[in-house]
Amino acid sequence: MPLPRTTSLLAIYPHITSRDRLLLQLLDDHQILTTSQIHRMLFTARRTCQLRLNELAALGLIERFRFSRDGGGSHPWHWTLGHNGRRFQAATHERPEPTPRASNQSVQRLSANPHLAHLVLTNEFFVRLTEHARRHDKARLDRWWSEQATTKQYRTITADGHGLWTTGDTTVGFFLETDTGSEPLGRLVAKLDRYAKLARRGGPRYPVLFWLDNEQREEHLHRVLHGQHTTVAAATAVHTSEPAGTVWLPRGSTGRIPLGALPSDHGQPMADNPNYEDGVFVL
Template sequence: MPQSRTAGLLAIYPHITSRDRLLLQLLDDHHVLTTDQIHRMLFHARRTCQIRLSELAALGLLDRFRFARDGGGSQPWHWTLGHNGHRFQAAAHNRPEPTARTSRQTVQRLSANPHLTHLLTTNEFFVRLTAHARHHPDAQLDRWWSETLTSKQYRTITADGHGLWSVDDTNVGFFLEADTGTEALRSRVVTKLDRYAQLIRRGGPRYPVLFWLHSEQREEHLHRLLRGKPGDVPAATATHHNDPADAVWLPAGATGRVRLTALPSDHGQPVADNPNYDDGVFVL
């Protein structure tokens, strides 16, 4: 009698570690991570990371793709869920089991997504906070929400992500706007602050909006534009080459840079925008 699909998946379970399960959940939530990003978050030795990723790919839990560099050579491997990874996550979250065709299409669409660079940039921000916390016991990334989950909770804003960051007894929430240098700052980026202001007026959280920018020139330009905006929404900027956990954030209207935990943060009423919130617990 042929082995059922469920039994085939169960046969993989003895090979899945707690670290593997964390990685599968991260990829389920955030779609794609590079080898380097996974190494910094979950492994000590890069070679160990590479070997384990290859083993998970052989089990069908992960899939990968990469592109050629314009100047020669190849970009790093981009890792996402493989078919068995999709099946495992579907079982873990009581979702319908995907077909092999659906899993293939998901990877193909992700690899061809014109916003892939932006997604990796957004994920890199949170990867750096996670990696920083690994080496600083007083720090912790308590929440990492994707754009999709953030939109479900706060339906009128279009943040690239949302997080809660703690150092010692100080906790700050934030919304992330990750910039890859392709959007017009005046017409696309600055106008987003109006939606954050509306969220605050409805009793939602007054979290700082973090503009993580492509270059120092973009940062200077944005601060010139922010001078004409109302101060209802706390906003701060930094550039990609900095560690977001360090004192690199320049608040709008300020002259000195501060750490993330020094930015004003008011949690407001987290149930204000989403009826799926029940006693502070988000219900998917």
């Protein structure tokens, strides 16, 4: 039976495992994950994942929703923090405890967000990297920042995400631009100016990864990039590709390379950067 929404968190603690804590933190950081994404990151057996998610939902730690498909059937379950999950995360990070009404509104707004599919797709990029790292001992996703976390850190750029990816002894930083085909290519390319400004002020000179809807759009984007004069490295791949693989086509190149081979400059140390104040870049 589901626990009352007013249940003391202390009564829930004995039911929360270390893997559950990791899931709650992922949902706190990235808002939404599908059953498949959670399975590939945290579980071995899909059935075990499904059962555990249902148990966490009964505890009020997570909630789920899904939509019907136009041609019949349903989209996958989408999971987010439930009220008790939001309470738990608030206690963990010393934030004010949310009210049941606030928690309910957060779930409703997320489910009705017109950019929900874009958010799920952006998270899928990092899920695939995490999944790859689970299978390869020398690979590791050291950082996965959401759009909100990246914007808070760097202010003037609007990346969909930021990560640090390690293969062997090499760590590559990157900014991600997830494309669903709805934005003019010129607008995508224009974003490079902000990344260039960040680098000029001593910030990181990370490649900008355009993760594109299809091969045709990728070809068209490279035509636009060809006419741009920028110091920012850019590379492209399509949604069907595995981000950790040899799938990235750098601007001005004809051959694809793996993510770990892209150029990456971590920039001036933050503590020594005059544009870095109170935990953020001030440009």
